Amino acid sequence: ETAVALAALASGVALAAPMGQDGNPMFGLQHVVGGIAIALVGYVVFTKILSPSKTEPPEEEEPKGNFIKVDAGDIRGYKRGTMQEIDVPGEKQKILVTRLLEGNVFATGAKCTHSAVRLVTGVVSEDRVVCPAHAASFCVRDGSVTDAPAFDGLHTFDLDIVDEHIIVYVPSPMPEFKKARACSCNSNAAPSTIVVVGAGAAGLSAVETLREEKFDGRIILIGKEKHLPYDRVKISKSLKASVESMTLRKKEFFDDAKIELMLDTTVTKLNASAKNLVTDKGETISYDKVLLCTGGTAEVPWMTGIPGYNQDGIHILRVPEDSKKVDEKITAIGSDKIRVVIIGSSFIGMEAAAYFKQTSKIEDVTVVGKEEVAFERVLGKDIGQALMNMHSEKGVKFEMNAGVVSFDGKDGHVTSIKLDNGKVLPADLVIIGAGIVIPSEYVKDNTGIEVFRDGSIICDDKMMAAKDVYVAGDMARFKLWMIEKHTRIEHWDVAIQQGKIAALNMVEKNAIYRSTPFFWTAQFGKSVRYCGHALQWSEQIVKGSLEERKFAVYFIDNDKV
Structure with missing residues (x-):
């Protein structure tokens, strides 16, 4: 409409101005006034009579096929870098419509797949939405998980902009709000074998990432417990939680992804030079690459x-x-x-x-x-x-x-x-509840693998400890970018991210660990969230009230937060 108005004004002035002797138009004040009058008439005729209105919402339409057309409102009602939660007629679930700073609009599921928290209460950061509860984040372009502790992504929905209104096409019935990662494998075509020792957060993240990255070789996941991978964090938070309620993936998932499970099995010896390991069952398993993420034990x-x-x-x-x-x-x-x-x-x-x-x-x-x-x-x-x-x-x-x-x-x-x-x-x-120790005796006597005094294994920012040997989770002593020192972090989300980074590097993706550590605890209805990793600090800056337990605290060391 702005362009039409300017064009009408220019045309009106030109029409109102008489021609001079040299063939060029002559412009005077009366001519400009006359031009504006002509422009206004032209603008009204064009925008109000010949052009349809763009401010009226489209008529409600019944679902067509297996989709419901959801009018998510006028795009001009979405500030850049914001999101809105939208009801879906006939469905209990809602959708999340996000407008990025660049102006593009995307529609996804509305709940965090880790804790079912409403994402609209979080924030938009670049092309991600970040859950306010545990800092899980999701890319709105494809719904993928961009930061732990979530394992499952968000569903994404197609949309159109019709007469300035955002029309989202939602499948009917709506799918469950969690979108499982694409980890299926048709065959173990590749001749290589990757063994993941440890079936916790890091191990599960690694094997899922390998299949998601289309690695079609043999994958073996070894765990010392008899259970399928589960959410260990819940143990101290709810003693009555059953193993089934904590389980992260069902047996069918591993079958479909052709991930071989060796549960209730402990690795007793790693032979890095021979590229094999020995289990407590007496088996010797050869590998091309191995990830060690056996965590710690509370039997201190x-x-x-x-x-x-x-x-x-x-x-x-x-x-x-x-x-x-x-x-x-x-x-x-x-x-x-x-x-x-x-x-x-x-x-x-x-x-x-x-x-x-x-x-x-x-x-x-x-x-x-x-x-x-x-x-x-x-x-x-x-x-x-x-x-x-x-x-x-x-x-x-x-x-x-x-x-x-x-x-x-x-x-x-x-x-x-x-x-x-x-x-x-x-x-x-x-x-x-007095801490953990790292049982890494099975790694000792391997030239090239450096074991720290606490049993952790030193690695680089690609999670590589030695050629074709990677580590992740509680047992990894890695160089954290924000403090430029090697450290070990016992956080659930760190383990998930490190398992992912290790897996990406095992398939030559050249990834580095550069996430910001995050952990949380909930006690008596109060949630404490910790972002970063302060090994030491010279001062703390408190915003809010510690007495009222409503505060944010910044840890400062040498003028660095």
């Missing part, structure tokens, strides 16, 4: 060596069987009578304390920690104290600056814990 020597550790009633929270035993113990004694002591005041311990108080309604819960306040090593004293106060308000008791001397009991059952400060805590149930 600084706990297992304490007198009385092997008594009934003392548990770690690492596998589904652990949570089941703990839940059975609570049921047997009763939440009003059982006395629970948690060793460890970081994430596992504090999440367990919140669960026992809030969900299990246990009256007597005590946390024992070596530091002055909970979370001190990771979050600092001020944030740790604020979160510790929240627990205290809910009835959780604390014994800080304390270590365990012995676990005392009767008839093989724990009854109390003796601390190094002289106190004795009655206990019917003890939860150990």
Whole structure:
């Protein structure tokens, strides 16, 4: 319409101006005024009579074929870099319509595939939408996962711009909001074999990425547990969660993708020079490339060596069987009578304390920690104290600056814990949340693979530890770009991303790990989200109120956030 107006004005002025003796038009004030008058008449005739209106919404149309036409509104109502959630007639699910800064519009599923959180409450970043709960992100162009912890992508929907209105074509009935990755394999045509040792987050991410990248060789996934890959994070957050509810992929998925599963199997020896490994079943498996992502164990020597550790009633929270035993113990004694002591005041311990108080309604819960306040090593004293106060308000008791001397009991059952400060805590149930160790003995004696003093394996930013040997997850000690130092991070989303990077490099994609680490914890209805990785800091800048537990804190080291 602007172009039409300008053209009409120019034409009107030209028509109103008389011709001079030299054949060129003469322009005077009266001629310009006359031209504007002619332009206005022409503009009205063209835009209001000859041209149809572009502001009226199109008429509602019935679904055609297997699609519903959804009018998502006038495109001019979408600011660039924003998104809107749109209802779909006759469907419970909604769609998300996103307009990028570049101006293009895309339609996708509306919920995060990791936690079903509404994505419209998140943010748009470049061509991605980022979930506000756990920072999973999805590319709106194709629905693919661009950052963990999500495994499944979003469905995408075709759309047209009709008379300035966004018309989205949604299949009827709508598909489930999760879109599984394209990991099918028609045949194992390639002669090469890739073995992935460890069936956790990193291992699953790796084998899915390999098939998604059209690697059609043999893939073997080895896991020491008997379960299919599951969401381990849920164990400390919900003791009643079944293995089935935590399982990330069904058996049929691995069958369709021709991924060979070797569960309940432990690798006892890696021979990198011979390119094979040995299992506890006595098998020798050859490979062309191998990914090691066997994680850690919570059976830490600084706990297992304490007198009385092997008594009934003392548990770690690492596998589904652990949570089941703990839940059975609570049921047997009763939440009003059982006395629970948690060793460890970081994430596992504090999440367990919140669960026992809030969900299990246990009256007597005590946390024992070596530091002055909970979370001190990771979050600092001020944030740790604020979160510790929240627990205290809910009835959780604390014994800080304390270590365990012995676990005392009767008839093989724990009854109390003796601390190094002289106190004795009655206990019917003890939860150990005191960190993990990396069991990498099977890697030792391999020239070219460097094992750090804590058992982790040193690798580069492509997750390569040696030629054709890659590592990911808890056992990977890698150079983190933001601190320019080698470190090890025990985060779920880091493991997923590193498994993906390792897999891409095993098929020659030349990828590097450059994600920003992110983790989260939810306790007593409050969510703490941590972005980045601060090994040390010189100051903390607090925005908001620690006392009210509504805050953002910036960790600063040498003027760097």
